[in-house]
Amino acid sequence: MDLNTVVTITPARERADLGLLGETVAPLAGGSELFADPRVHLTGLVDLQAFGWPALAVTPEGLEIAATCTLAQLAALPAEPGWTAHPLLFECCTALYGSFKVWNVATVGGNLATALPAGPMTSLAAALDAEVLIWRRDGSDERLPAADFVTGDMTTVLRTGDVLRSIHIPEASLRARTAFRKIALSPIGRSGAVVIGRLDRDGRFTLTVTAATLRPVQLRYATLPTAAALRAGVAGIEAWFTDAHGAADWRAAVSAVLAEEIRQQLEGPETIPAAIPAETPPTGSEARP
Numbered sequence: 224m225d226l227n228t229v230v231t232i233t234p235a236r237e238r239a240d241l242g243l244l245g246e247t248v249a250p251l252a253g254g255s256e257l258f259a260d261p262r263v264h265l266t267g268l269v270d271l272q273a274f275g276w277p278a279l280a281v282t283p284e285g286l287e288i289a290a291t292c293t294l295a296q297l298a299a300l301p302a303e304p305g306w307t308a309h310p311l312l313f314e315c316c317t318a319l320y321g322s323f324k325v326w327n328v329a330t331v332g333g334n335l336a337t338a339l340p341a342g343p344m345t346s347l348a349a350a351l352d353a354e355v356l357i358w359r360r361d362g363s364d365e366r367l368p369a370a371d372f373v374t375g376d377m378t379t380v381l382r383t384g385d386v387l388r389s390i391h392i393p394e395a396s397l398r399a400r401t402a403f404r405k406i407a408l409s410p411i412g413r414s415g416a417v418v419i420g421r422l423d424r425d426g427r428f429t430l431t432v433t434a435a436t437l438r439p440v441q442l443r444y445a446t447l448p449t450a451a452a453l454r455a456g457v458a459g460i461e462a463w464f465t466d467a468h469g470a471a472d473w474r475a476a477v478s479a480v481l482a483e484e485i486r487q488q489l490e491g492p493e494t495i496p497a498a499i500p501a502e503t504p505p506t507g508s509e510a511r512p
Contacts, residue, residue, distance in 0.1 A: 226258065228319045229265050234273030238358065240447075243269050244384045252291050255329040256337045271386065285394040290332025290387045294319060294344075297331060306397045307493075309352060311419070314403040315350075318343035318414055330404070338373045339416040340464070341434040344390075345373050350419035350431040351396040352379055360384030369371035370431070370439045377463070399423045402488040404481035408469060415469035416478045420485035422447060428489070430482055435474035436462035447490055457482050 232251070233243055244250060247266040251257060257268075276289035278296045281303055287295065298316040302309035319343075321329060334344035335355070348355070348369035357365045357371050360382065369390060400422040408417050414457055416435035422428050430442040430453065442456040459478045463471035477490065 226262050226265055226268075228266055231267040232270055232271045233267065236304065239361075239384055240269060240493035241358065241360070241384070243267065244360070244386070246383060250386055252333040253293060253328040253330040253334075256333055283394065283482055284391075285397060288331050288390040288392070289473050290330060290335075290389055292331045292357040293327055294321070294329050294331065294334075295323070295326040298326070303348075303397070308397050308421070310399045311347065311401045311403055313418075315343040315424065315496070318346065318405050318475070325508040331390060335369070336381060336387050338375070338379045340375045340376055340437055341468070342373070343414070343417065345361055345369070345439060346417045346419060346431065346433040348375060348390050348392070348399070349433060349441065350421055351392045351399075352421075352429070353392045353396070355390050356388040357381065357460070358386045358388045364388075370441055373438050375437050376398050395423065396405050396421065396476065398403050399446075400489055400493060404485060406477050413468045416474050416481065416499070418481040418485060419480055420482070420489050422489045430456070432457070432460060432478055432482075435464075435469070435478050436460065437464050438462060446470060450486065452481055453482055453486050 231460035233240060235241060239509060247265055248269060249257065249262070249265055251270045251278070252272065272291050276291055278289050278292035279300055280287040281415050284441045294316045298313045300312060316326070319325065319329065329345045334342045335348060338345070346350055353369040354366050357367070357380070367380070371380070387460070402420040404418045405414050417433045419431045420428065421481070426446050428447045432440045440460050440462050445453070457475070460475070463475050466485040467470045
């Protein structure tokens, strides 16, 4: 969709250029969400891609993902030795159900900052206990857990003029075992529930529920819980919601079923995940998560 009220696009080459951001000037990364709806209040954009941030960086501490990294770049990242959780990167990208055109422009940071409940990059970042780096408008930096970044349906901790700079996934999370489940009302529909289990090497278990809830919800256990304990934990979640993509009671019910499937999968013997080839992403009519 054309934003015909926008009259300026400023390439951001240094942090001072972000000072132009305001109520009528928005940051531009991939633009898949920005150009999806009329934004008649906007008169300008600041292009974050001009920073030239490296999309992905593997370090001894884990994986650094630039906010401007595209889903296609993330999905094609080769696994490092010991990265048992590596398949989850691709699995969460497929939850977007966008065509290759969307995958090649939609960014990890843009998906997080849009903060749709079904945003798959929110699912990924929260499930792997990622940390986000925010460039605040006043020039300060703030780091916080990705699970706390999204606060509700299309709301985040970002304030006007702030920019999401990067997402850091710790090495320990990348070495954990993971199990992924997604359900939607139609084969190419927006996610009604995304449930991810993570079993760390020290035995701790984390269940992350997104898409079915207004914000990421995590249940943490010192060891893999019993079926009854996990069922009670899911039943205690209060952030379910109803919209065109699913009713709250349905979301709660299917999340409980998916959680038990995940528990059983991670209770079983560990298998070496198959390498996921860098291939054209699945096509689909749904361009948003």
